[in-house]
Amino acid sequence: MSQSVWKEFIEPNKQYAANFGSKGELPLPPGRKLAIITCMDARINVYAELGIKEGDAHIIRNAGGSARDALRSVIISQRLLGTREIAIFHHTGCGMLTFTTDQLRKIVKDSDPTNPALKVVDEIDFLDFPEIEQSLKEDVKFLKENPLVLPGTEITGWVYEVETGQIKHIA
Amino acid sequence: MSQSVWKEFIEPNKQYAANFGSKGELPLPPGRKLAIITCMDARINVYAELGIKEGDAHIIRNAGGSARDALRSVIISQRLLGTREIAIFHHTGCGMLTFTTDQLRKIVKDSDPTNPALKVVDEIDFLDFPEIEQSLKEDVKFLKENPLVLPGTEITGWVYEVETGQIKHIA
Numbered sequence: 306m307s308q309s310v311w312k313e314f315i316e317p318n319k320q321y322a323a324n325f326g327s328k329g330e331l332p333l334p335p336g337r338k339l340a341i342i343t344c345m346d347a348r349i350n351v352y353a354e355l356g357i358k359e360g361d362a363h364i365i366r367n368a369g370g371s372a373r374d375a376l377r378s379v380i381i382s383q384r385l386l387g388t389r390e391i392a393i394f395h396h397t398g399c400g401m402l403t404f405t406t407d408q409l410r411k412i413v414k415d416s417d418p419t420n421p422a423l424k425v426v427d428e429i430d431f432l433d434f435p436e437i438e439q440s441l442k443e444d445v446k447f448l449k450e451n452p453l454v455l456p457g458t459e460i461t462g463w464v465y466e467v468e469t470g471q472i473k474h475i476a
Numbered sequence: 477m478s479q480s481v482w483k484e485f486i487e488p489n490k491q492y493a494a495n496f497g498s499k500g501e502l503p504l505p506p507g508r509k510l511a512i513i514t515c516m517d518a519r520i521n522v523y524a525e526l527g528i529k530e531g532d533a534h535i536i537r538n539a540g541g542s543a544r545d546a547l548r549s550v551i552i553s554q555r556l557l558g559t560r561e562i563a564i565f566h567h568t569g570c571g572m573l574t575f576t577t578d579q580l581r582k583i584v585k586d587s588d589p590t591n592p593a594l595k596v597v598d599e600i601d602f603l604d605f606p607e608i609e610q611s612l613k614e615d616v617k618f619l620k621e622n623p624l625v626l627p628g629t630e631i632t633g634w635v636y637e638v639e640t641g642q643i644k645h646i647a
Contacts, residue, residue: 356488
């Protein structure tokens, strides 16, 4: 099953630490006062795509790049660590387009039908969506209208194309 | 307030897309069947620290690197996209060590005492923790014992040192 990929962290990390330079002196609050919300998708390299460097921005990632799922982190980012701008990215070819919450609940329960503990999956909203530009606009609206997000926060919405590496400003 | 940092995404992204190579052909499921959970902290560059490349691993990031907060994403990662290993990272100098949920709720409500809409913050558990190795062990345990996580998943726990760039295998 598992291939213990963690064993392959060691050597690259030694090289990274050996060339760490002055990064150890970076402060806790993000220097560019920015929080980015994007998907956990394996093809997304946030730093390289956007020219972000260590110390610049909070990076929140979850299945789909959901703003709802990110709300706890956004509040901490703004109220305790001084960020004042949010950029939300959804992307083409997203796994969230391939299923519904009901289907995934069934997959989990059917994986071991004799296990009653799996029924707890019925309490999880998997926040799937059928189309990315619409979901992006809804997420921007969700944060703009949320009373727990600081008034005056600049919030933008973007699509990242996994086929080309390009970003598009949508909202 | 905001400095429109998003305007600075455009040029680096053009360069990234111009050198995209064959990355546009990467499949949706992570090639190394790995999911990484880590903090949103601005100083954390997951790709560089661990030698990860586009297509390798799901990367889930939230305030603190909380496994509880990541559960929705982990289930999607495993059940729909084939990951079979999870590595959780907490880090030194984490913002989660600097406050309690009660304190943050008070900060939010005190920011506009006449606004009753802010009382909804009392429903949010901010998942703060007082110490990183203990919180890491609890998060590893949480996933190992969770019935919704696939049996047999290899789950490891790590501390990342923001002062040195080094990782340490803890659990």
